[in-house]
Amino acid sequence: MSYISIKHLTKVFTFRDGSQLTVLKDVNCDIEKGEVISIIGPSGTGKSTLLRAINMLEPPTSGEIWVDGENITAKGYPLDKMRRKMGMVFQSFNLFEHMTVLENIIYAPMQLLHLPADEAKAEAMDLLKKVGMAQKADVYPSSLSGGQKQRVAIARSLAMHPEVILFDEPTSALDPTMVGEVLSVMRQLAKSGLTMLIVTHEMRFARNVSTRIFFMNEGVIYEDGTPEQIFEHPIHSATNAFVNRIHKLRYDIDSDDFDFLMIHTGINRFCIKYSITEKGEAAYALVKEMLFERMPQYRPITIRLTYTEQTGITALDVMVEHITESPLTDADRKALRPKVKELIEEITGRGFRVKFIL
Numbered sequence: 001m002s003y004i005s006i007k008h009l010t011k012v013f014t015f016r017d018g019s020q021l022t023v024l025k026d027v028n029c030d031i032e033k034g035e036v037i038s039i040i041g042p043s044g045t046g047k048s049t050l051l052r053a054i055n056m057l058e059p060p061t062s063g064e065i066w067v068d069g070e071n072i073t074a075k076g077y078p079l080d081k082m083r084r085k086m087g088m089v090f091q092s093f094n095l096f097e098h099m100t101v102l103e104n105i106i107y108a109p110m111q112l113l114h115l116p117a118d119e120a121k122a123e124a125m126d127l128l129k130k131v132g133m134a135q136k137a138d139v140y141p142s143s144l145s146g147g148q149k150q151r152v153a154i155a156r157s158l159a160m161h162p163e164v165i166l167f168d169e170p171t172s173a174l175d176p177t178m179v180g181e182v183l184s185v186m187r188q189l190a191k192s193g194l195t196m197l198i199v200t201h202e203m204r205f206a207r208n209v210s211t212r213i214f215f216m217n218e219g220v221i222y223e224d225g226t227p228e229q230i231f232e233h234p235i236h237s238a239t240n241a242f243v244n245r246i247h248k249l250r251y252d253i254d255s256d257d258f259d260f261l262m263i264h265t266g267i268n269r270f271c272i273k274y275s276i277t278e279k280g281e282a283a284y285a286l287v288k289e290m291l292f293e294r295m296p297q298y299r300p301i302t303i304r305l306t307y308t309e310q311t312g313i314t315a316l317d318v319m320v321e322h323i324t325e326s327p328l329t330d331a332d333r334k335a336l337r338p339k340v341k342e343l344i345e346e347i348t349g350r351g352f353r354v355k356f357i358l
Contacts, residue, residue, distance in 0.1 A: 001069055002030035003195065004054065004164070009063035011049055023049045024060070025219040031197070033163070036190045038206035039199045041216035042242060047199045050216070051166045054197070055088050068163070084112065087157030087165040091173045093149040095141040095156070101128070102137040105156045113160065120159075127155040131185050147178030151185055164195035171202060203243065207231050215239045245309035247274055253291070254300045263287060267305060274307045279314045279358045286339065286356055290318050294332050298323075314358045321351035328354060 271280035342357040
């Protein structure tokens with residue numbers, strides 16, 4: 001059996017008014033020792049809830065979680081036993097403000113592992129050296145920066161000799177200038193062979209450090225693969241849109257009685273929002289030309305404007321369902337090509353698409 005095995009995990013939150021929200025939907029995965037898994041995906045898709053369920057901070061509504069051959073979701077299972085193997089680092093640090101840095105780190109080993117004070121202090125100082133915080137051993141957390149607090153929190157988790165550490169967006173509460181110091185420590189841990197599950201929005205870090213990537217969407221692990229697969233050859237369009245930060249503006253036009261002024265305004269706002277204002281008039285002119293001159297006989301028709309942050313590419317798609325041949329004539333192509341960087345015509349699963357790279 002894998003070190004961690006998650007079977008049909010579901011988490012439903014029930015509110016006071018009786019309404020319910022299903023955050024995790026039949027999640028299944030296996031995690032081996034030594035893997036470094038980054039969990040990425042849009043906000044609100046269950047990433048942090050999955051981590052908290054693995055540590056039983058959010059007991060699942062149904063399903064099972066097996067850790068090192070034991071079902072930790074079984075009734076009466078001693079959770080303290082599991083948590084000695086599994087550390088967790090939160091985005092809000094959770095340090096004891098009334099204790100010094102050193103006292104924060106030695107507290108759990110002395111209380112739970114019953115280490116003698118001298119041994120606990122010696123180990124704590126070694127850990128503080130690893131995270132670059134030995135010089136702050138005797139100060140209180142209130143005097144530390146956010147990045148320093150998070151490095152202390154990582155050292156505190158390591159002090160329990162965990163077999164796996166869960167990181168719940170460890171850099172999200174930090175000033176951008178402090179993110180690098182925390183990620184540097186985490187890179188060192190990844191090289192040490194420690195099993196790590198990391199909820200993160202740092203895409204470059206996830207790509208460079210992870211052995212696997214979970215892309216979560218709508219409460220499920222939508223795609224599971226190597227960093228190369230997820231970032232270079234994603235299977236699902238939702239994964240591709242997320243990792244490449246693809247922004248979309250879409251209009252479905254069913255008849256000639258549509259609000260073209262609304263489309264014009266929407267295109268301009270989209271281009272202003274993503275700092276591609278120079279593309280706005282070209283996109284608007286193409287939409288107008290395609291709808292009224294080149295393809296007036298095709299309805300319904302879908303217009304989609306996309307901007308990809310990773311590549312800087314802006315594209316305009318004109319899609320017609322249930323046709324298998326290009327709606328453009330040779331004369332159309334001759335007139336359109338000088339106005340764009342590239343003209344692409346392709347069959348899709350639903351019809352035919354004319355794509356313009358602006």
